[in-house]
Amino acid sequence: MKKVLIITYYFPPAGGPGVQRWLKFVKYLPDFGIQPVVYIPENPTYPIIDEELVNEISDKAIIIKKKIFEPYALASIFSKNKTKKISAGIIPNIRKQTQIEKMLLWVRGNLFIPDARVLWVNPSVKYLEKYIKDNNIETIITTGPPHSLHLIGLKLKRKLDLHWIADFRDPWTTIGYHKALKLSDNSKRKHKILEKKVLNFADTIVVTSKKTKTEFQAITNKPIKVITNGYDIEKNIKQPLDEKFTLAHIGSLLSERNPTILWQSLAELVKEIPGFATHFELKLIGTVSRDVLETIRSYNLGGYLNLVGYVSHNEAVMHQRKSQVLLLIEINSVDTISIIPGKLFEYMVSERPIIAIGPHGSGFAEIIRETNTGVFFDYAEKDELKGVILDYYSKYIEGKLQSNAIGLQQYSRRNLTEKLSKLIK
Numbered sequence: 001m002k003k004v005l006i007i008t009y010y011f012p013p014a015g016g017p018g019v020q021r022w023l024k025f026v027k028y029l030p031d032f033g034i035q036p037v038v039y040i041p042e043n044p045t046y047p048i049i050d051e052e053l054v055n056e057i058s059d060k061a062i063i064i065k066k067k068i069f070e071p072y073a074l075a076s077i078f079s080k081n082k083t084k085k086i087s088a089g090i091i092p093n094i095r096k097q098t099q100i101e102k103m104l105l106w107v108r109g110n111l112f113i114p115d116a117r118v119l120w121v122n123p124s125v126k127y128l129e130k131y132i133k134d135n136n137i138e139t140i141i142t143t144g145p146p147h148s149l150h151l152i153g154l155k156l157k158r159k160l161d162l163h164w165i166a167d168f169r170d171p172w173t174t175i176g177y178h179k180a181l182k183l184s185d186n187s188k189r190k191h192k193i194l195e196k197k198v199l200n201f202a203d204t205i206v207v208t209s210k211k212t213k214t215e216f217q218a219i220t221n222k223p224i225k226v227i228t229n230g231y232d233i234e235k236n237i238k239q240p241l242d243e244k245f246t247l248a249h250i251g252s253l254l255s256e257r258n259p260t261i262l263w264q265s266l267a268e269l270v271k272e273i274p275g276f277a278t279h280f281e282l283k284l285i286g287t288v289s290r291d292v293l294e295t296i297r298s299y300n301l302g303g304y305l306n307l308v309g310y311v312s313h314n315e316a317v318m319h320q321r322k323s324q325v326l327l328l329i330e331i332n333s334v335d336t337i338s339i340i341p342g343k344l345f346e347y348m349v350s351e352r353p354i355i356a357i358g359p360h361g362s363g364f365a366e367i368i369r370e371t372n373t374g375v376f377f378d379y380a381e382k383d384e385l386k387g388v389i390l391d392y393y394s395k396y397i398e399g400k401l402q403s404n405a406i407g408l409q410q411y412s413r414r415n416l417t418e419k420l421s422k423l424i425k
Contacts (some may be wrong), residue, residue, distance in 0.1 A: 036058070
């Protein structure tokens with residue numbers, strides 16, 4: 001069985017969306033004659049912990065670790081809560097940022113390039129160079145964000161001339177939160193230079209969306225493969241549906257992920273449609289920003305709000321199966337057009353209809369349409385959105401609300417891992 005070295009920051013017991021992709025690749029790679037060796041930090045600062053995911057790590061995987069200096073741990077001296085939120089990607093509204101938040105964002109953006117894990121690069125290269133030689137490893141995979149892990153791959157490639165696959169779960173310089181990091185012109189330039197080096201030295205680039213592939217093709221001539229995120233077929237377990245007409249969002253609702261057209265539509269339906277107020281519940285599972293909660297309450301929807309908070313991944317999957325309608329919300333920005341949220345694929349296999357809201361031209365709109373799993377709206381389609389919610393409510397009352405998905409098998413984690421295995425030498 002040949003070995004592949006996978007260099008990742010997020011791995012169980014880390015929770016959240018950044019973990020699932022490589023946890024599942026590691027699970028299925030042995031089925032294709034490949035033993036995964038996973039390199040992770042020994043002392044990470046994970047903003048979310050999900051101990052249950054440890055049980056899902058393949059017993060055929062080899063896990064190796066090395067300590068990391070975590071600036072976020074040092075920064076928590078100033079404000080543990082604010083540091084944890086920034087580490088999790090929850091950046092407060094610019095108009096409401098405290099001086100500490102402004103300072104932390106500037107430091108994060110300009111002193112740690114490409115990100116706060118950059119100090120892990122050189123010690124990792126030194127350690128892994130010997131490990132790779134001793135264990136006859138021919139292929140390495142780096143996955144980001146954090147994109148500093150690609151710098152580990154870059155240095156190992158130069159030293160050992162390995163076959164290097166660079167996996168981008170999200171874009172690099174065009175990712176939405178870069179604008180919030182208060183980057184200087186010099187810092188922006190450094191990011192661009194590093195991005196170009198990685199894209200041109202890696203043997204193969206893997207991305208999660210067609211739009212990211214198009215973006216990177218303007219920077220490199222190296223082969224770029226699209227391998228989306230997916231769903232694990234073992235999770236397809238029936239659940240009794242909620243009695244209420246629940247609209248559920250699973251995952252973080254950031255300050256900018258705040259669709260007023262949705263809150264306005266729901267507020268109008270509460271007033272206009274007999275019985276809607278009795279049946280309706282807005283179920284938010286995961287971290288929700290203060291700005292989003294304030295907006296929801298400004299539309300007098302606070303009484304219909306069920307703030308579940310963060311739950312384990314297994315429990316999140318249960319909520320996906322139980323809820324009447326699933327909400328998928330992306331920031332209304334050209335920078336998020338290429339983002340395909342990982343939870344989309346678990347949503348699709350849940351057999352519940354999806355209401356998705358995002359910027360015009362979003363990559364996930366095409367997937368939802370092709371799989372017949374829901375309806376996508378941009379931020380200008382308020383009346384259309386309201387009409388679909390009312391249609392779903394009417395079907396709920398009739399006991400006929402369901403999703404009739406097609407063509408989902410291509411997104412199973414095992415099938416996606418087979419595609420990955422063909423890139424490994």
